[in-house]
Amino acid sequence: MAASIIEMIVFPGFVFLGVLGMIFEYVDRILYARLQNRKGPPWFQPFADFIKLAAKEDIVPREADSVMFKVTPLLAATATVVASFYIPLWGPAALHSFAGDAVVVIYLLTIPTMSFFLAGWYSTSLYSTVGAVRTITQLFAYEVPLFLVILAPGILAKTWSLSEMAAFYSAHPLLCLSNVVGFVVAIVALQGKLERIPFDIPEAETEIVAGTFTEYSGRLLVLFRLAISIETVVGAALISAVFLPFGYGLGAAWGFVVFIVKIAFVMVILAVFKTSVARLRIEQMVNFCWKYVAPAAVLQLFISLILSAFVG
Amino acid sequence: MGLIKSLVTWSRVKSPWVIHFNTGACNACDIEIVASITPKFDLERFGVQLKGTPRHADVLLCSGPVTRQIESRLKRVYEQMSNPKFVVAIGTCACSGGVFNGCYNVKGGIDTVIPVSAYIPGCPVRPEAIIDGVVKLLGSLKNPAAAPKLPITIDPAGVLEKGA
Numbered sequence: 112m113a114a115s116i117i118e119m120i121v122f123p124g125f126v127f128l129g130v131l132g133m134i135f136e137y138v139d140r141i142l143y144a145r146l147q148n149r150k151g152p153p154w155f156q157p158f159a160d161f162i163k164l165a166a167k168e169d170i171v172p173r174e175a176d177s178v179m180f181k182v183t184p185l186l187a188a189t190a191t192v193v194a195s196f197y198i199p200l201w202g203p204a205a206l207h208s209f210a211g212d213a214v215v216v217i218y219l220l221t222i223p224t225m226s227f228f229l230a231g232w233y234s235t236s237l238y239s240t241v242g243a244v245r246t247i248t249q250l251f252a253y254e255v256p257l258f259l260v261i262l263a264p265g266i267l268a269k270t271w272s273l274s275e276m277a278a279f280y281s282a283h284p285l286l287c288l289s290n291v292v293g294f295v296v297a298i299v300a301l302q303g304k305l306e307r308i309p310f311d312i313p314e315a316e317t318e319i320v321a322g323t324f325t326e327y328s329g330r331l332l333v334l335f336r337l338a339i340s341i342e343t344v345v346g347a348a349l350i351s352a353v354f355l356p357f358g359y360g361l362g363a364a365w366g367f368v369v370f371i372v373k374i375a376f377v378m379v380i381l382a383v384f385k386t387s388v389a390r391l392r393i394e395q396m397v398n399f400c401w402k403y404v405a406p407a408a409v410l411q412l413f414i415s416l417i418l419s420a421f422v423g
Numbered sequence: 424m425g426l427i428k429s430l431v432t433w434s435r436v437k438s439p440w441v442i443h444f445n446t447g448a449c450n451a452c453d454i455e456i457v458a459s460i461t462p463k464f465d466l467e468r469f470g471v472q473l474k475g476t477p478r479h480a481d482v483l484l485c486s487g488p489v490t491r492q493i494e495s496r497l498k499r500v501y502e503q504m505s506n507p508k509f510v511v512a513i514g515t516c517a518c519s520g521g522v523f524n525g526c527y528n529v530k531g532g533i534d535t536v537i538p539v540s541a542y543i544p545g546c547p548v549r550p551e552a553i554i555d556g557v558v559k560l561l562g563s564l565k566n567p568a569a570a571p572k573l574p575i576t577i578d579p580a581g582v583l584e585k586g587a
């Protein structure tokens with residue numbers, strides 16, 4: 112009991128993932144700034160933002176459903192932390208694992224998106240409602256390809272447990288090459304899941320103010336920001352566990368270094384992607400996902416199916 | 424307690440999120456505000472971010488005189504911001520009504536409607552003056568004893584002294 116509370120709160124729970132998330136938020140922001148030829152924020156910027164928001168007044172609009180308004184940020188942050196327990200971080204074995212935890216992780220990573228939707232919906236302001244509807248529309252576009260490509264490597268490894276997948280691919284590193292298509296699809300889908308440019312349609316600040324988060328302030332907003340930072344790290348960890356299963360079995364210290372390098376690698380790709388494109392409209396986004404991303408995911412599925420006939 | 428308090432003050436100084444509200448400006452001041460958040464000046468160096476919604480913002484940048492029509496909206500935007508909040512009047516019009524003073528449809532400067540923490544005159548203000556004003560406002564938070572009393576006035580060209 113005590114051990115699971117420590118797991119949840121300190122390591123690798125809220126505190127550890129939150130700090131890691133904010134460090135990577137800084138990495139993302141400085142890369143974005145440097146790629147735009149700016150100097151960028153100082154290293155402590157995400158921490159300063161965090162403390163400042165946490166010390167501000169919370170406003171719950173009179174029209175909003177005050178229970179849902181307050182519960183959804185907590186729900187989002189908790190779900191991402193729980194998801195991290197099932198993802199192999201620096202060893203091939205995750206903290207907890209069971210057959211089929213890949214499916215659970217993907218579902219857990221859907222909860223933040225659902226809570227963004229609920230948060231926007233129960234804020235009842237016009238902009239939040241539009242943002243909420245866009246969030247859910249976008250979910251249908253990227254979720255299916257993401258699901259397919261995270262599970263496709265599992266077909267080859269004959270398991271749907273992330274830990275066993277990581278163990279299988281570190282035993283057969285060459286087979287990773289068959290998952291390149293899936294890696295690209297997963298990066299695109301993750302960009303959509305994290306609602307970053309070009310898929311930041313739900314919070315498009317030039318159109319709908321701040322989308323789902325329009326009515327949020329103070330501590331509730333900080334929880335949402337924390338949830339997004341943690342989700343970034345957990346998403347990058349998921350991608351690196353499935354598609355880049357290297358460096359396990361080096362021991363805890365080196366394993367941790369490799370883990371950080373892998374996440375940083377995914378973050379660099381995400382940041383370059385974010386800088387080089389502009390925001391799409393919602394229907395362009397849905398079109399793009401169903402026309403190109405989903406077929407690519409199906410292609411990955413076929414590659415894995417055909418290969419699995421030969422391997423093992 | 425003292426440590427937490429100084430940490431919070433530090434974070435407020437390091438992370439001012441601003442929102443821009445045109446209360447009836449001729450648009451030149453707005454263009455200068457927008458210019459000051461472009462990559463050339465890169466205000467993210469100081470942690471400044473432009474926010475779309477008053478709920479997220481700490482500093483309300485107002486440009487232009489308060490027209491009678493915008494008065495109630497300005498009050499509402501101000502009330503939607505969460506505490507602690509600051510208002511910066513940008514441009515001579517926002518400070519005093521400027522050239523529009525005495526018009527039938529103009530109420531006057533921003534301070535006729537909501538409390539103002541810093542005045543930045545100029546017609547239009549230069550981005551440097553805006554940055555200077557916001558930095559001075561934040562500096563006054565950090566060290567209330569040494570800093571000039573609120574409201575702060577930025578007067579790079581000495582316009583106010585000469586009484587132009």
Ligand code: SF4
Nearest residue numbers: 449451514515516546
């Ligand atoms: S101060 Fe000058 S530039 Fe600014 S709004 Fe007034 S008239 Fe326009």
